[in-house]
Amino acid sequence: GHGQHQLVLARTEEMEEDDSPMAGLKGLSLFWVPRHVVRDGKRIENVRVERVEEKLGHHASPTCSLGYDGSEAEIIGKRGQGFRLMLHLMNGARIGVGFEAIGVSQAALDAAKEYAAQRFTMGRPIREHELIADRLLGMETQLRGLRALAIAASQAVEVGQKLEVYLEGGLIKGEEEQKRSRKELQRVKRRARELTPLLKFLSAEKAVEICREAMQIYGGPGYMKEYPVEKLLRDALVIPIYEGTSQIQALMALKDHLQFTLKDPLGFIRDLGAARLNALTHSGIDKLYWQCQYERLRAMEYIVRQVIKEKLSGEWTGFKGMSPPEMWRHLSKDFLRHWDARTDFAYGLLHAERLTEIITHCEIAAILRKQAAKDPARRVWAERYVKRMHSRVMALAADIRSGDREVLDWIEEERKARIGETSSDA
Numbered sequence: 064g065h066g067q068h069q070l071v072l073a074r075t076e077e078m079e080e081d082d083s084p085m086a087g088l089k090g091l092s093l094f095w096v097p098r099h100v101v102r103d104g105k106r107i108e109n110v111r112v113e114r115v116e117e118k119l120g121h122h123a124s125p126t127c128s129l130g131y132d133g134s135e136a137e138i139i140g141k142r143g144q145g146f147r148l149m150l151h152l153m154n155g156a157r158i159g160v161g162f163e164a165i166g167v168s169q170a171a172l173d174a175a176k177e178y179a180a181q182r183f184t185m186g187r188p189i190r191e192h193e194l195i196a197d198r199l200l201g202m203e204t205q206l207r208g209l210r211a212l213a214i215a216a217s218q219a220v221e222v223g224q225k226l227e228v229y230l231e232g233g234l235i236k237g238e239e240e241q242k243r244s245r246k247e248l249q250r251v252k253r254r255a256r257e258l259t260p261l262l263k264f265l266s267a268e269k270a271v272e273i274c275r276e277a278m279q280i281y282g283g284p285g286y287m288k289e290y291p292v293e294k295l296l297r298d299a300l301v302i303p304i305y306e307g308t309s310q311i312q313a314l315m316a317l318k319d320h321l322q323f324t325l326k327d328p329l330g331f332i333r334d335l336g337a338a339r340l341n342a343l344t345h346s347g348i349d350k351l352y353w354q355c356q357y358e359r360l361r362a363m364e365y366i367v368r369q370v371i372k373e374k375l376s377g378e379w380t381g382f383k384g385m386s387p388p389e390m391w392r393h394l395s396k397d398f399l400r401h402w403d404a405r406t407d408f409a410y411g412l413l414h415a416e417r418l419t420e421i422i423t424h425c426e427i428a429a430i431l432r433k434q435a436a437k438d439p440a441r442r443v444w445a446e447r448y449v450k451r452m453h454s455r456v457m458a459l460a461a462d463i464r465s466g467d468r469e470v471l472d473w474i475e476e477e478r479k480a481r482i483g484e485t486s487s488d489a
Contacts, residue, residue, distance in 0.1 A: 341357075
């Protein structure tokens with residue numbers, strides 16, 4: 064908040080009816096606001112810093128409450144483009160936060176390994192005790208996977224940005240080469256869109272977990288400010304929150320994978336069959352890998368079936384009391400054409416985080432396997448990652464396919480209770 068240049072998202076259009084072209088997010092614009100301006104030859108405050116917020120961590124970064132009262136600003140882009148531009152900034156920032164999470168995690172792992180090498184019990188360093196060694200190896204394996212995912216995501220983003228610049232600047236000559244470049248641009252943009260929420264989601268969640276593990280390895284001293292891990296844990300806690308919470312990343316991943324599945328159902332069925340065949344015909348680590356891929360697709364299939372089942376059930380219930388002409392009109396014009404994301408996709412929303420974790424683990428395993436094919440030295444980390452993710456993926460997939468609707472039933476109970484309270488008040 065103390066920065067000399069600030070980007071501010073602000074409403075520029077009046078709040079109108081919901082169907083207005085400038086309603087909601089479409090009425091937001093993005094501005095550049097300088098911290099100070101010169102008026103009548105004097106340098107004065109253009110933004111008022113009202114207070115510095117007290118935070119759990121990140122004390123070196125001043126988070127401030129700011130006042131914009133008659134502040135001078137310049138619009139960036141056009142009126143109404145603010146939210147789209149802000150999303151562009153946030154998508155890039157999410158890649159950066161992924162690397163930040165990896166950096167915090169690496170610092171925690173380094174500190175834990177150093178302490179575990181120096182702390183002796185029962186005649187040996189605690190890094191040689193099985194329980195501690197298992198934690199250290201798990202942290203290292205997870206970090207290797209996250210780093211591979213981060214490189215793959217950033218590479219897709221960078222290649223896409225450069226291709227756009229080359230195409231828009233006329234730097235790619237020849238019709239065939241331009242056609243090939245546009246096709247490649249479409250592919251890498253989709254790849255970047257796929258990997259960005261996965262990186263932000265799992266790296267952020269694992270940063271908290273790894274820092275927590277590091278504190279546990281330290282034992283009591285880790286809780287003291289004399290050692291670094293308590294600070295790392297405090298700093299890690301905000302990573303699943305800012306630049307889009309873990310839940311937002313999970314919803315983005317769910318939405319995209321639902322769209323891909325429904326857009327090409329035959330392709331999805333082929334992938335499902337191929338994963339099942341590979342799981343049956345391979346052995347060892349490869350078998351575990353294909354079992355995970357098969358469970359990923361089965362979980363996605365189950366969610367899609369639940370969504371369609373719920374929608375069909377609701378639509379058929381609506382036929383009660385309709386005359387034959389009304390029923391035919393509904394079937395021909397309205398049936399399954401209107402979807403409400405808040406109700407029709409409830410089962411998917413319930414399991415969005417579980418599915419996203421499954422997808423991310425499988426994506427990391429696939430990247431590590433590709434690396435191992437090029438560099439045999441990477442094979443050991445690919446194998447370790449697959450072995451450690453296997454049981455986790457199986458458990459998450461089992462939760463998704465359980466069909467348990469207790470949470471959805473509870474939400475409905477709460478909704479009815481709230482309606483009842485409102486009616487009583489009235």
